Amino acid sequence: MSCLELYSSYTRVWIPDPEEVWRAAEIIKDYKEGDPILHLKLEDESTLEYPIGQKDNPLPFLRNPDILVGENDLTALSYLHEPAVLHNLRVRFLESNHIYTYCGIVLVAINPYEQLPIYGEEVINAYSGQNMGDMDPHIFAVAEEAYKQMARDEKNQSIIVSGESGAGKTVSAKYAMRYFATVGGSANDTSVEEKVLASNPIMEAIGNAKTTRNDNSSRFGKYIQIGFDRQYHIIGANMRTYLLEKSRVVFQAEDERNYHIFYQLCASASLQEFKDLALTSAEDFTYTSLGENIFIDGVNDAEDFEKTRHAFTLLGVKDSHQGSIYKIIASILHLGNVEIRSERDGESCRISVSNPDNPSLHHFCRLLGVEQDQMEHWLCHRKLVTTAETYVKSMSHAQATNARNALAKHIYAHLFDWIVQHINKALFTTTKQHSFIGVLDIYGFETFEFNSFEQFCINYANEKLQQQFNSHVFKLEQEEYMKEQIPWTLIDFYDNQPCIDLIEAKLGILDLLDEECKVPKGTDQNWAQKLYDHHSSSNHFQKPRMSNTSFIVVHFADKVEYQCDGFLEKNRDTVYEEQINILKASKLVADLFQEAKEGSTTSVTTSKGSKINVRPVKPSPKPPNREHRKTVGHQFRNSLHLLMETLNATTPHYVRCIKPNDDKEAFSFDSRRAVQQLRACGVLETIRISAAGYPSRWTYMDFFNRYRVLMKKKEMASGDKKVICKNLLETLIKDPDKFQFGKTKIFFRAGQVAYLEKLRTDKFRAACIKIQKTVRGWLQRIRYQRIRKAAHCLSPYLRLTRAALICQKQLRMVRERRAYLRIHRAVVTIQAFTRGMHTRRLYQEYLQHHKATIIQKSVRGWMERKKFRRARNAAVVIQCAYRRLLAKRQLKQLKIEARSAEHLKKLNVGMENKIVQLQRKMDDQNKENRSLNEQLSTTNASLVAEISKLQKDLDLMRSRQGDSNQLTSLQTELERLQAEVQEAHSEKKRLEEEYRSEKQELEQRVLELEKENSVLKEEKEEMNQRILQSRNMEGKEAGLQAELDAERQRYQNLVKEFSRLEQRYDNLQEEVSLAKFHPGHRRNPSNQSSLESDSNYPSISTSEVGDTEDTIQQVEEMGLDKAAMDIGVFMKLQKRVRELEQERRRLQTNLEKMEELAKRKVSHHRVPEQKNSTSEQESADLAYNSLKDPVTPVEALHGMLLEAQLQTQTRQHEDELEALRTQNEMLREDLERKQELISHTLSLSPDAQVEFSIQQELTRLTNENLDLKELVEKLEKNEKKLKKQLRIYMKKVQELEASQAKAQPSRARPELTRQVTVQRKEKDFEGMLEYNKEDEPLLIKTLITDMKPHNVSATVPCLPAYVLFMCIRHADYINDDQKVHSLLTSTINAIKKVLKKHNNDFEMTSFWLANTSRLLHCLKQYSGDEGFMTHNTPKQNEHCLKNFDLAEYRQVLSDLSIQIYQQLIKVAEDIMQPMIVSAMLESESIPSLAGVKPMGYRNRSSSMDCDGEGPGGYTLVALIRQLGQFHSTMADHGLDPEIVQQVIRQLFYCINAITLNNLLLRKDVCSWSTGLQLRYNISQLEEWLRGKNLHQTATVGTMEPLIQAAQLLQVKKKTSQDAEEICSLCTALTAQQIVKILNLYTPLNEFEERVTVSFIRNIQGRLQERNDPPTLLVDTKHIFPVLFPYTPSALSLENLHIPASLSLDFLTRV
Secondary structure, three states, X not given: OOHHHHOOOOOEEEXXXXXXXXXXXXXXXXXXXXXXXXXXXXXXXXXXXXXOOOOOOOOOEEOOOHHHOOXXXXXXXXXXXXXXXXXXXXXXHHHOOOOEEEEOOEEEEEOOOOOXXXXXXXXXXXXXXXXXXXXXXXXXXHHHHHHHHHHHHOOOXXXXXXXXXXXXXXXXXXXXXXXXXXHOOOOOOOOHHHHHHHHHHHHHHHHEEXXXXXXXXXXXXXEEEEEEOOOOOEEEEEEEEEOOOHHHHOOOOOOOOOXXXXXXXXXXXXXXXXXXXXXXXXXXXXXXXXXXXXXXXXXXXXXXXXXXXXXXXXOOXXXXXXXXXXXXXXXXXXXXXXXEEEOOOOOOEEEOOOOOOOOHHHHHHHHHOOOHHHHHHHOOEEEXXXXXXXXXXXXXXXXXXXXXXXXXXXXXXXXXXXXXXXXXXXXXXXXXXXXXXXXXXXXXXXXXXXXXXXXXXXXXXXHHXXXXXXXXXXXXXXHHHHHOOOOOOOOOOOOOXXXXXXXXXXXXXXXXXXXXXXXXXXXXXXXXXXXXXXXXXXXXXXXXXXXXXXXXXXXXXXXXXXXXXXXXXXXXXXXXXXXXXXXXXXXXXXXXXXXXXXXXXXXXXXXXXXXXXXXXXXXXXXXXXOOOXXXXXXXXXXXXXXXXXXXXXXXXXXXXEEOOOOOOOOOOOOHHHHHHHHHHHXXXXXXXXXXXXXXXXXXXXXXXXXXXXXXXXXXXXOXXXXXXXXHHHHHHOOOHHXXXXXXXXXXXXXXXXXXXXXXXXXXXXXXXXXXXXXXXXHHHHHHXXXXXXXXXXXXXXXXXXXXXXXXXXXXXXXXXXHHHHHHHHHHHHHHHHHHHHHHHHHHHHHHHHHHHHHHHXXXXXXXXXXXXXHHHHHHHHHHHHHHHHHHHHXXXXXXXXXXXXXXXXXXXXXXXXHHHHHHHHHXXXXXXXXXXXXXXXXXXXXXXXXXXXXXXXHXXXXXXXXXXXXXXXXXXXXXXXXXXXXXXXXXHHHHHHHHHHHHHHHHHHHHHHHHHHHHHHHHHHHHHHHHHHHHHHHHHHHHHHHHHHHHHHHXXXXXXXXXXXXXXXXXXXXXXXXXXXXXXXXXXXXXXXXXXXXXXXXXXXXXXHHHHHHHHHHHHHHOHHHHHHHHHHHHHHHHHHHHHHHHHHHHHHHHHHHHHHHHHHHHHHOHHHHHHOOOHHHHHHHHHHHHHOOOOHHHHHHHHHHHHHHHHHHXXXXXXXXXXHHHHHHHHHHHHHHHHHHHHHHOOOHHHHHHHXXXXXXXXXXXXXXXXXXXXXXXXXXXXXXXXXXXXXXXXXXXXXHHHHHOOOOOOOHHHHHHHHHHHHHHOOOOOEEOOHHHHHHHHHHHHHOOOHHHHOOXXXXXXXXXHHHHHHHHHHOOOHHHHHHHHHHHHHHHHHHHHHOOOOHXXXXXXXXXXXXXXXXXXXXXXXXXXXXXXXXXXXXXXXXXXXXXXXXXXXXXXXXXXXXXXXXXXXXXXXXXXXXXXXXXXXXXXXXXXXXOOHHHXXXXXXXXXXXXXXXXXXXXXXXXXXXXXXXXXXXOOHHHHHHHHHHHXXXXXXXXXXXXXXXXXXXXXXHHHHHHHHHHHHHHHHHHOOOOOOOXXXXXXXXXXXXXXXXXXXXXXXXXXXHHHHOOOOOHHHHHHHHXXXXXXXXXXXXXXXXXXXXXXXXXXXXXXXXXXXXXXXXXOOOOOOOOOOOOOHHHOOOOHHHOOOOOXXX
């Protein structure tokens, strides 16, 4: 097919754009060859005429179909070019928030500038063991691929992480190392992986700094080799560093910082241990304040410093060495503050040491331990050595400052190397390294406005890495073609070897730079001129037009202009020898320099364990005795060559980090910046190489499934899919060069898949049109037939109604005419009224206008008058103010005059005479006033007397006139008041009667209401109490159930942890024993089952105390500190064992004493009888002894009695002696303690003595009280046990007396008596089995060690458990505690050994879980406790244990059952795990439902061998069959149904967790068809549960999240109503899981629609109210707490049949 045919209408293309780089458009007119213009329509609906030229402006790039947008692998795109790559990355990053994307062998990682929850341990577990193409792109997938290839191919691997500053290189490398530390954890728990991770905070502190582009930018390159042993466990690591940016120590640009360690140390300067460093804030030091900003948002330097110190400690750096490091760092800061002053001549300088405010030089010399005078002298002078003489020359201020800065850089560089060396020492291992994985965190291509020596070296390193990358990609493509037997044609790819030769070849840039550095007076300008002379003809070298001190190198990514200033100085890295000699005199710095030199040599030799032996090409000559014997460029070139040799000897994996924007905004994408980095990091070169050949590759089966719609039925008749595909392609694509047929795949040129997709879409569209046409025609025919039938039915009625229609027409016409006339009249009337209304309104408007004019006239006049008055008032105010000013001035003048002396004199003239006159005048007036006052007082007294007289006369006259009138009025008023009083009394009586009657009625009503209210209250209280009781009961039940589950889970976790620690102890014990007897290094795998311990359980037998002592001895040999880390819990338990063992011994002693007392009492009363009558057993023993020894029975009897008495007396004396010794020790300790208390009390004051004595007395009484309580409890327990044993012994004594009374005197037939006894017990079988002590190992071997489940498949389930319990019953019956303990201990240890041996055998694990639980149930059923005897038969109650309480052993067996259950779950999950994903998500349970999409490189070249039978062959039927096998196996072994239900529930939880986690991490399975397939698979599992009668258990609930995920894939996802339904539907899924599935949802064909970003945001807004946990994946390691319900057995022990095939002939029925 011609490429021009694709440029037709509705085809979408990419056109260049200056802002967005590439812009989408759509062709609106078919393009024909030779047309100069292409008619396009942009996304904003505007049109564009795009010019077409053959060379200048070719045809635009074609867009990929929407179905391919957002692919995980860029190589899966049909059209491979720059705009397609950029658009795919943008869609994944912005719409789906996916930061990782594959591009062939490269992982593109975009920095989100936000913490994402995709790096947890559950994510690591999800990616562990998976193929790289099966999961979504992730850094963990790359790490897993490297780990898997290392294990499979046994070849070293490398992960190369590159990118510019701020792109996330360090974080990516850190996560890769975390993955290796988690997956390849050390086998012997030496915490090597923790040390590897602990190196990160140290290297970030000393090698990272804040730049304008990144807050945590790595200013050095590093290559970390993580070593693995043959089991692929981490055993050590080694680090190499490259090109530390030393200039940052003494200079930082604006808004940048120095290395983090300086600020961390200053932030912690207030700590006590750092007082001696004399540090203050970082703002006070020159080297840390040049950037003018010492803080980073969101970073706490003090907290980071604590992490750094903890990392130093974890790596084993001593506190003294840490102190030395901090002293050196502080000394560098003080050195930067040394003040250098220039002298007057300008050619010399001096150190300002006399200033007390600047003691920096003193602190520098004090911290490093050097002479201050010498350092002060040589900081300002230097030594010149010639052939004739040596003399000292002063340095200028600039030279001294440069020398000081060079010294600071030199010290820090050596400190950096010293720390790296110590990290390598901490990570070094003596174990032979089998392979390694290297992680290279290297700087990316850099270009700035000012590019210097550092950028030149960085870009030189990237040129070398890009060359290696191009050759590796080319090699992989060639291998793929040769594997498929495709004709290989040479692909022309960019080779940057000429650019590398320009830099490193002879007379190259570096060579000329070193040559110029050797010239005594070499300058940067001379070096630049040499470059112009030698390389002007090179295609990769250019000279700028406007500069003679810079040059341009054409790199693979871009042109970079380098400024020559400073190149020579940075390359020389000159430090004066005199300053170095002074530092060497310091012990601290001299040791650091010496160790740094040794570290530089050992860093190469530490990789001996690897397969690579790096050696120089030429023998290096002996260096001169100078510090600067090698230039920086030469050293960097050598280290880079070593790095490239290492990388070339490994299998590389590439991670390219992209910085999406320069503003550090979260999920913001700048297309121009992204394109620059894609071009620089080689991603587009990978695309170009792939596109040059056959980038699209399909397997024959996938191609057949996808494009069989394009085939005809007769073409599909052949059974060979290859032939069908070949015939189809030859028919559809005429050009044979557009595709090639390989062995297993079909290879297509770029664009051919898009053409096939177009044909497929056209075929589907034509089929849809045909279906629509047929359906619409059918619908129209149905409608026509329905109408015609209705017309035939209605035609008779139409004729009959025609006349009626005419009449109706005339009548309606008349009615309408009348209505019309009525409306006409109404309209005319309305018009008249309307016109009048308009006229009146017009008149009113004119009138209002006239009135408004009058008002305006008045208002304007008033405003003018107001304005005039305001102006006049203002003028008056101004005048007043001015006049006031004049008055003030005059007053001031008058005051001045008044203060003058002459004025005072004038005023005082005649003042004395005036005063005398005024005094006389005042005396006269006073006399006159006194006379007038006297006259006034006399006049007033006379007037008062006259007024009182007149007032009396007036009162008398008034009283006489008013008596008569007042009397009449009073009588009238009295009558009126009496009438009112009578009326009020009557009214009062009436009201009282009414009130009384109403009161009675109300009281009766109140009584009735109170009765009703009381009844209602009682009912309400009763109901409330019932409700509260029910709620309390429900709450209590729920709370108790939750607490019970939590406690059970906690206890089972402790049991699991104990068994794990026990296993670790056994492993260490085995290693110690092997180290003693077998030299060499051996190790057990760390992932063995936690049930593999065979150590004894606590409180079992006396032999365990010996085991404990041996254990303690081994701990002492191993070292207490080391052993305490591993077996701390075990030793605590063993301590408890010893305590319980001592208690048992004491009880045994008391019991023996009681027996002796009983014997003594019997001997005192019946001494003659005891000699003549003994028990039947004693007679048999004596008869047996008489056969052996030639002594008479009487002598033997006397000898035995004497021996027994002697032994008894000996034991009594020993016990008494031991008790006295113990009592003596206790008294001695008590005496010493009291003496100490007395001496301490005497030293106190009298008040303190009283208080101290009271406290001591209280403490003593409290301790005594506690001791007495414990003693009472122990005595009560002992009393109960002794009473029980006493009853048993009394019964035996009674039996003995009865047997002695009936016994015959003759003892000549002991064998006959024994035979009779055996026959009686055989006849009356009591359900017990007797065995000899020496047959116990054979019993354990037969029943446990060599037992196979199929041996007892035809017998009673759990037969070994019943047999063991019957043996325990007999040991209990004969009261042999040693036998019981030994048998139970041996049983438990043997079961653990068997499970350890068969730790991957489900059948064996299930078998022993059933037997262990049955043995536990038997111990409960026959324990004699009433709680366990309710379901027993009377015969079973008779078989209960008589002598021993085995409650402790029941707990031990319960713990063992929990461990076996956990191992059973682990074995079952290991068997099912490879099947789950394939069966639930990948297999086609519903045929032809799943669609097939184009595959990327990762799907084509998986690390697993797809030819063999892999996980892809598992189906749902196989998974259900496996579940059925598990269920039938457990049922056959007699496992309790409740335990079977719990096992099935746990397995279904595993299916749900693994399936859901894979669904959340795989974009290719998040589709509608997968949802349908998944729902069908779940229904099949539910059907299986119904078939096993397990559908009503909690098992179905474990699948609820997966069911909701399947429904989420199937529901509509468009409107707000759909969003609401999704939120109400998906209650078992977290908000993160719902959003993740919606982001991953991918349509499999063009007829489906993608989920819009707005819909996902709507979902997120609705789910914000949920309080879901912040985890994305489900915990696959979670185990529900197991419960072993008590299930008694109905089997009668006396009827149990033991088959002869078990070879248990040594057991005797009792």
